[in-house]
Structures are given as structure tokens and as C-alpha cells.
Amino acid sequence: MTEVIDGEAVAAAIRSGVSDCVETLTASGVRPGLATVLMSDDPASETYVSMKQRDCEEVGIEGFHVEIDPDAPASELYDTIDDLNDREDVSGILVQLPVPDHVDKRTVLRRVAPEKDVDGFHPENVGRLVAGDARFKPCTPHGVQKLLDAYDIETEGADAVVVGRSDIVGKPMANLLIQKAPGGNATTTVCHSRTRNLEEKVGSADIVVAAAGIPGFVDGSMLKEGATVIDVGINKVDADTEKGYELVGDVDYDSASEVAGAITPVPGGVGPMTRAMLLYNTVKAAGLQHDVDVDLP
Ligand code: NDP
Numbered sequence: 001m002t003e004v005i006d007g008e009a010v011a012a013a014i015r016s017g018v019s020d021c022v023e024t025l026t027a028s029g030v031r032p033g034l035a036t037v038l039m040s041d042d043p044a045s046e047t048y049v050s051m052k053q054r055d056c057e058e059v060g061i062e063g064f065h066v067e068i069d070p071d072a073p074a075s076e077l078y079d080t081i082d083d084l085n086d087r088e089d090v091s092g093i094l095v096q097l098p099v100p101d102h103v104d105k106r107t108v109l110r111r112v113a114p115e116k117d118v119d120g121f122h123p124e125n126v127g128r129l130v131a132g133d134a135r136f137k138p139c140t141p142h143g144v145q146k147l148l149d150a151y152d153i154e155t156e157g158a159d160a161v162v163v164g165r166s167d168i169v170g171k172p173m174a175n176l177l178i179q180k181a182p183g184g185n186a187t188t189t190v191c192h193s194r195t196r197n198l199e200e201k202v203g204s205a206d207i208v209v210a211a212a213g214i215p216g217f218v219d220g221s222m223l224k225e226g227a228t229v230i231d232v233g234i235n236k237v238d239a240d241t242e243k244g245y246e247l248v249g250d251v252d253y254d255s256a257s258e259v260a261g262a263i264t265p266v267p268g269g270v271g272p273m274t275r276a277m278l279l280y281n282t283v284k285a286a287g288l289q290h291d292v293d294v295d296l297p
Pocket of ligand 1: 140163164165166167168169170191192193194195198211212213214232233234235270271272274275
């Protein structure tokens with residue numbers, strides 16, 4: 001029987017643990033706060049930011065939101081980040097990506113104070129993750145690690161294949177899986193668009209993390225019997241629905257679930273975990289900044 005990994009349930013447990021952390025912080029006189037910054041009029045980005053704000057409210061994290069005209073000079077975004085870096089009541093800062101073309105993304109990622117970089121994208125935090133001394137693990141791969149743990153899926157000694165090498169998913173995912181630490185110790189292969197014999201590599205994996213951004217890219221015929229399949233993909237495809245589209249993963253769920261030992265659905269798998277881990281990083285940031293011990297979930 002294939003086990004369906006319930007990301008909604010695991011994320012709810014993480015949120016509950018985060019609420020407890022908020023109570024601990026509040027008892028010490030600290031109100032954790034997350035600032036989101038949006039410099040875009042893309043409806044998807046607007047939706048993501050408002051979901052993050054709603055999540056904050058649910059667990060008692062104070063939400064701050066700054067909107068910047070997408071045509072404004074880049075300096076306006078940099079100045080906003082500087083202001084948020086200086087504010088006592090802001091524990092974490094999230095600049096919603098992508099930013100407009102005239103804004104240098106690298107500058108943005110370096111501008112956020114590493115202590116408030118709850119996305120974990122600042123080079124200092126990337127370096128710490130690679131060195132095995134993570135401060136903030138990026139939310140999506142951290143969420144995947146939590147899902148594997150929640151379902152007792154052993155990473156130690158497992159052959160893992162990550163499809164995708166982006167800075168926000170593939171690379172940090174692989175870095176977490178190779179760490180000599182709980183949730184790591186996997187023998188990890190990273191595949192990308194130049195990989196030869198990708199099918200062979202995926203077919204030998206005990207754990208497959210699909211993050212290529214291609215609908216249905218991994219199907220059942222590619223998988224080893226009993227493999228754990230984590231589908232990170234969120235892809236919009238045309239469909240006969242009210243909105244005219246539907247969201248699908250990078251895994252062909254129907255064929256993959258015939259072969260997999262465990263599998264995440266889309267929606268309801270990795271997506272809710274990404275959101276929950278942002279809250280986790282925010283209370284972690286508040287605890288570190290104010291020297292309050294929080295019992296992270
Ligand atoms: P990117 O587009 O930044 O990266 C895609 C990666 O897939 C690249 O490394 C690319 O290789 C690789 N790739 C593309 N085509 C192929 C191919 N034919 N064979 C093998 N590898 C290939 O995407 P992201 O990492 O940002 O996101 C991946 C997916 O995850 C998207 O669907 C995105 O929407 C989703 N996502 C979901 C989140 C969630 O919370 N569930 C959070 C973040 C993203 P190369 O480097 O060579 O170009």
C-alpha cells in the first residue's frame with residue numbers, strides 16, 4: 001500500500017508548536033514579527049504574501065507588510081530593507097521574489113540582515129547550512145526534511161535523487177540530505193537539465209525529490225518499487241475549471257502512486273510545509289535575537 005504523506009497535517013502540528021513558541025516568547029516580553037515586502041503586481045506574488053500574513057496571524061506572530069511600486073527605483077527597496085533591519089519589532093524579513101528586472105536580486109538577498117533572513121537565502125546563511133551549522137534552513141527543503149521525519153522515512157544511507165538545482169529548492173535540499181546529521185546522511189545525487197541518463201538515476205533512488213518545475217516530469221515507470229516520492233512542483237496548467245487552470249506537481253501522481261512506497265500529493269504535500277517553516281524560522285529568529293530559549297517543533 002502506498003502511504004500518502006499528509007503535508008496539511010504535519011504543517012498543522014508545526015504551526016501548533018510555533019504557537020507554543022510564540023507564548024514562550026510573549027511571556028519573556030518578546031512579540032515575534034514578520035515583515036513581508038512586495039515589489040510586484042503579479043497576482044500570484046500578492047496571493048503568496050497575503051497567505052503568509054494570514055499564517056502569521058493564526059499563530060500570533062505580528063505581521064508587517066510593505067508594498068513598493070514595481071516601477072520605483074531599486075533604492076526604495078534597499079532603503080525599506082535597511083529600515084526593517086533596524087526595527088526591534090521585526091524578527092524576520094521576507095522579500096517576495098521575483099523582484100522587477102531593474103532590481104538586483106543578489107543585492108536584495110545580501111541586504112537583509114542575516115539574523116532576520118528567515119528565507120535562509122543570505123550567503124552567510126547558505127554558507128552556514130553547507131558547513132553544517134545552519135541558522136535558518138530554507139523553508140521548502142526544511143519542510144521536506146520534516147515530512148520525511150514525520151513519516152519515519154530513513155534518510156541515513158538512503159540513495160536520494162534531487163531533480164533540480166535551484167538556489168531555493170534543489171541545492172539546499174541536497175545540502176540538507178548530505179549533512180552528517182539527523183535527516184541527512186543520504187547518498188545524494190543532484191540532477192538538472194544537463195544530466196545524462198536521468199531516468200536511470202531516478203530509477204535507482206530510495207528517495208526522489210522532484211523540483212524541476214515541469215508538470216508530471218517524474219512518472220511511475222521511472223521509479224524504483226517502494227521509493228519515497230516528494231513532489232515539490234507547483235505548476236499551472238490549463239484546465240476546464242472555473243479559473244481556467246489547475247495546479248499540478250512535477251510528479252505524475254496516478255502512475256507514481258502505483259509504484260511508490262510513500263508519496264506527497266499536490267496540493268497538500270510540500271506547499272503547506274513551506275508556509276509552516278517560515279513561521280518556524282520567524283520564532284527561531286525572535287528567540288535568537290532576544291536570547292530566549294524556544295522549544296522549536
Ligand atoms: P527553477 O526553475 O529555479 O529550477 C528548476 C530546476 O529544474 C533547474 O535546476 C533546472 O535545471 C531543472 N530542470 C529543468 N528542466 C529539467 C529537465 N528536463 N531535466 C532535469 N532537470 C531539469 O525552479 P524552482 O526550484 O524554483 O522550483 C521548482 C518547482 O517547485 C516549481 O514548480 C516551483 O513552482 C515549485 N516550488 C514549490 C514550492 C513549494 O512550496 N511547494 C516552493 C518553491 C518552488 P538547470 O539548473 O540546468 O536549468
